[in-house]
Amino acid sequence: MDRPRMTNLLFGLAFILAGTWVWFETRGFPTLRDGHPGPALFPGLLAIALATCGVALLLHAVVQPARLVAEFRTFSLQGHGLLRVLLVVLLGLLYPLFHRQIGFVPSSAALIFGVTVLLRAKWWLAAVVTVASTWGIYLAFTRLLGVPL
Amino acid sequence: MNELFTWQGLMALIGGGLYGAIFGSVPGLTATLAVALFIPIAFFLDPVLALPAIIAITAVAIYAGDVGSVVAKIPGTPASAAYVEELYEIARRRGAKYALGISAMGSMVGGLFGTVLLIFAATTLATVAKNFSSFEYFWIAILGLTAGIFASSGSSLKALISLLVGVLFSTVGIDPTLGYARFDFDSPNMLGGLNFIVAMIGLFGFSEVLQNVFARGTVERRRVPTTAGSKALAFFWEPILLMLRNKLLVLRSSLIGTFVGFLPGAGADIAAWVASSLQKLAGRRGEQDEEAEDRVVLAGTNSNNAAVASAWIPALSLGLPGDTTTAIVLGVFIMKGITPGPLLFEQQPGLVMALFGAFLVANVVLLPVFGFLTAYIAAYVVRIPVNLLLGVIAGICIVGAYAINNNPFDVAVMVLMGLFAFVLRMGDFPLAQVVLGMVLGPILEQSFMVSAIKSRWNLVAFFDRPIAIGLMLATVVLVAAGLRIKAQAAAAERLARLERSED
Amino acid sequence: MKRLLTMLAILLLAAAAAAQTFPARPITFTVPWSPGGGTDTTSRTLAAVLAQSLDVNVNVVNRTGGGGVVGHLALAQAPADGYTIGAITVEITMLPHIGQTTLSYVDYTPLGLMINNPSAVTVRADAPWDTLDELLDHIRANPGELQASGTSLGGIWDLARIGLLLEADIDPDAMPWVPSQGAAPAFQELLAGGVDVVTAALAEAASLLGAGEVKVLGVMAPNRVARFPDVPTLKELGYDWSIGGWAAVAAPAGLPDDVRATLADAIEAAMASDEFIEPLTAAGFTLQPMNADEFGTFIQEQHEVNGRLLEIAGVTEE
Known part of the structure; x- marks a missing residue:
């Protein structure tokens, strides 16, 4: 079939x-x-x-x-692809599950770093983007928009 | 009117526009939230300044909902979801500036149309709005859902399934008749149901991240076209030419927007779906040309900004808030001792003129200016390499989902919705219909149950009010046209295949 | 080693000093409803005044969802140290009876009542009844003909209807309830002729009343509402019944006595200040300030009365 x-x-x-x-x-x-x-x-x-x-x-x-x-748009179901998806989902669930223990900054940094590295960015570039965007998002939402994170 | 053109008045308008542009562009931040956070300031301002600022916020924020569609395929409002695929496609093909140009210029014309009707026909239209009871709402929700089925470019069966799933999601939580908690798994977080904006961030934003992580390497590299000619031309002039070529379409979509716009809560959304779905059907019928997608976006964006103005009609002339924004506006009225209603136009001519003036300025000046500004920024953002951009988007999805209720549970809903959408995409099911189902589901159930209880389960009552019958007939016509056009398209395709196989 | 001990001692002293002078750091003020609503506006106004008098930041955080359960739960589960206080609303005396939460008033330390927006009997401007008695006579003569709305079944305005009809010796089923998602849709139904009476808050009817679309036959409050001096109270009309949607300040149960006293005094003073009274009165809210002790008694009464009415409404858990 x-x-x-x-x-x-x-x-x-x-x-x-x-x-x-x-x-x-x-x-x-x-x-x-x-x-x-x-x-x-x-x-x-x-x-x-x-x-x-x-x-x-x-x-x-x-x-x-x-x-x-x-x-149909067909997908090829390689096993590794599904593993990567699962990994990103788990990283995404870090914040809702452990926000009391680890807080916003580490959990979202882990997600951003994970996604960029899984998408084959060089590790140092991924690290730079992670730090910059986490810091930027955190500041923008807490200071500018008044969302307590 | 004069108060508006002092420097404070202009500052209020510009500040409101900027604030709206930021809130509209960020997934998870909405026009409603922007207006709500503005209230403490509105307390201290003269209403002649506070109300124009609110108008500027909403007009620009609704447009800016399209920025997310262009940058990351994340629509900012359920209305934008009606044409997100097309808009994203245009941006990929012809650049962010042209895509957002259609959106901003289309919004401008739709908004102007709505404003003109608000100025000249508010009291007449108010009598129509006054007759909207639960029966009419029921039919309008049905009309919106029908539009959703035929808006899909793929299989109608799959679109229907996506809609059903969305409506089913909307039944989670406290039920509208008895207050019974359905499918809540004994979690207090589930009692209030699943928030559709949270779902939307997951369905579109997070699923895009998952999709790319899954198929890395095979995903096409995003090429940013360098638009030929001046960039300002792509944003301002080309969309205007597009509208001039499609005058009838613009008129039709703006009218739909104005007349569906009174529906509290979902007026703009239903308007955008009905208008763009009609255009998709019309497009499938004629010869496919390069501009088919442009016209769909134009229809949607015309109608949803026309609805923004018409939502003010019941508020100004009846004192009846159409949505959260106008409820807040009425709050400002009360605070300042202003009485809404037909007399408002006689007793407060200065204020009414300032409101109309603000609508005009917001649409004619602010939308193009802030539209161009956001498009300019968006054009740079889409040049960021996809793998880095998606990382940042994943982070924004998390905060965006959290920001709506300040509840970490919503982040989990967002992530799981993303996973669900990833699975649905494998089967080629459309995602926008899930959002439409979640938005219209509560209106459909609420209006049906209220109508049934009110008429003591005499279901004939659904068919014996003039406006209700009109809306029902519109639905029947849409279904008939949709089925016919789909059948024709299928037949044409069969014929084409046959010819190909004979070659 | 000696230096380390000295430092430790200083730290301990500092900590002890901090503990004595409550509050030493910012206070979080939770609100169980979304920004822009009545509870939110009132809470933000109070928080601003409290921040001045206590000389620390008071940060308002909306914890919405679950029909108010999420926010109420978040406050009840916060540490009882005074650094998390928040708004609780009339729902906390209703939700436990219908089995949607095990929370109730005993999970909180009451600190004061802020607003209590009374229900009003509202009909269309062209309705044939000009007084409450005419309306009630009509219901008595034609049981089941008229229908009322205002919120969900068993919601606060449904209880207002039941209480009124019981007080007038009429079977509550003589004017059945049509559920709605809040006051605005109910008023839309009223105008469209779908229902005949709305018993939502007087403040919600204000703009329609101004527009001449509706008339108000009576308000379910102990005293006339300042902004609507022409609307009679039910008591004046001979019916001893009042009900409203209220919002109050509370802390988690088990608050230390000294912290409780500090907060209760500050809140009582704040609610008597012009900065609190003026903007809220102008916004159409009915202020009914009560201090911590009065409110403690009030919430207990509310819990019992609402429990009885909910049983009649037929939504309590078996």
């Missing part, structure tokens, strides 16, 4: 699963006092719609004529 078809198949399955999960989640929501559906109505309808679209995507992937495949 070619990659675009596979992608659609997987996304179709994922949306069917997500829709089903939301649907069962909404069954636990209370109704209005007069018995009409309240909080559950909207997410419930959306869950059905999402799952239906998932099915459509799935069918589309199965019956899709091969010549439509060209529409």
Whole structure:
């Protein structure tokens, strides 16, 4: 099976699963006092719609004529690329998870340095950019714009 | 009017414009926040100075929302998200100055159009605004969502899925009927729902970083075109020529902006989506030419600045705040003992003239001047090598997400949204529709539930008010036109393939 | 070694001295709502006056989200040393009853009440009722015909409706509630004819009242509001009922007594100053200054009254 078809198949399955999960989640929501559906109505309808679209995507992937495949921007899934993405996500989560312990400056410096180095900047250039931009952002937001970091 | 042309008046306008340009350009800082932080100063200023400053802030900040789109594909407002792909593409092809030129000059004309209607038809338009109840809001939200489905250049099914996901995100938190906490995972941070600006920074900004980190090396090097001829020409003159070539488009988009603009909270956003989506449909129908993208951006930017002026109509003539900015403006009125309403125009002619004058100056003078200034800076910023620029953008995404609520939790939401967008991109799902869903979702649910409760679940009520019926018909027409044009385009493509295979 | 000891001793002394003269460093003032709102404006005004009298910076920080829960939680969890104080609002006496948080008034050291914006009975300018009694008679004669709005179900203005109807011996279901996202959308519905009565704050109705679009039949306050001398109170009309959306200053529970005394005195003095009263009165807020002890009693009463009303509204957790 070619990659675009596979992608659609997987996304179709994922949306069917997500829709089903939301649907069962909404069954636990209370109704209005007069018995009409309240909080559950909207997410419930959306869950059905999402799952239906998932099915459509799935069918589309199965019956899709091969010549439509060209529409896709294809990605090559090398393992290292995904590892790098994961690393940047973890660096991004440093601040929300450990802001009490390490604060803004070190966590954002780590992210900026990580991203620039992963994008093949020379390490000393990455270091210069990191220091300058962290300092610049920090000053601009705390002093100029009054955002307490 | 005279008060406005003292040196204090001009300082207020220029200061407001500069302040708005900064707030609009930085992801995470919004026009609303800019105005809110200005209140303590507004307390002490004469309203003839304070209100023009507020007008200058909003007019320039809404335009500056496009600066992020040009530099890093991060739209500053949900309205900018409607045409971010096109704007970024134009900037890549013809340079930041021309791209932002379309945006600034388009905003200027849209803003002027809205202002003229505000001056001459405020009281008439106010009677229309007065009749907007939850039924009308429901249909307007549906219209906006429909525009979102057909605005996509790829598969409509995928656009629909992106929209549904966005609307589903918007149901997180306290529900509008019973105050029941949905999908909150017992975290107080989730009670208020997911902030769409935080999501937008992640979906566009952080996902761009992830995308590049993932595919490093294979990502195309960004070539900055050196625009032929004078740079000022690219910013000022060429967009004006573009508008002159597309007069009807400008008129249509500005009208849409003015008439959708009263909707509290999302007027400008819906206007930009409907206008640019119409233009995309129209563009798909005719021959593809070089300017197709330019016209889409023009439609969006025209309509969203027209909406900025029309949001003031209910505030000035009814005393009803259309959005946070006008709510603050009404606060300034009350503080200074000024009564809004039809009588405002008779009792405070000086103030009203100063307001109108400020709108005119903000659109005709401030937008081009600060627009050129930001475009000038942006043109330098895009020359920074991509790998260094993306590092800085990652840092700005973090502070931008944090700055909205001063809540570290939002930074986590931003990062995870970035990851989610990275995954969606692999399947070729559009991202702007997720934002549109998050913006319109609450309006849709709220207006539907309120209408249902109000009419005691008699759903016929959705179809028996004149404006509601008009909006419903507009939606039907849009769906019909959209389906037809999509089908035609698909048929044309099949034919082209067939011919190619026969060769 | 000797020198080191001397230095240590000096440091300790300095620390002890600092501990005695509270406050020795900037104070953080948390606000659970976004910039530009009533709570924010009031807090910023108070913070500016406090900064002068205490001679340290008082930094206002908006901690928004979660329908106010995030900011209230942040204050309750801050160290109880007086260097973090903040605004708490009427929601803290409501949220615990509907099970959205385990926080309640006992998690705070009350320091003073700032503003209390009373609810008002607002109808369209062309409505057939000119007095509150005419409106109430209509509701009594036609139960279920009229609908009211102003905020979410079980929100503060919904409680205002329930309290009013109970006081008039009418079943609260005789004028059911249509939920809305705040006062402005509710007023939009009122003008468009979607609902008949809005019970949001009088201050929120001010600009519409000025524009001649609505009329106010009565205000749910103990005394007439200075800016609207023509609007009668419910008490004058024979209904003993008052309710408002209030904002107060508090610190985390367990504040040391001396720090509490310093802050409470400074806040009481600040709320009596012209720098506090003038701009806020001009902005249309109803000031109802209470000192720390009065406010302590008030918040406890509020907790009980609102709990009862929320049960009637039907939104309490089973």
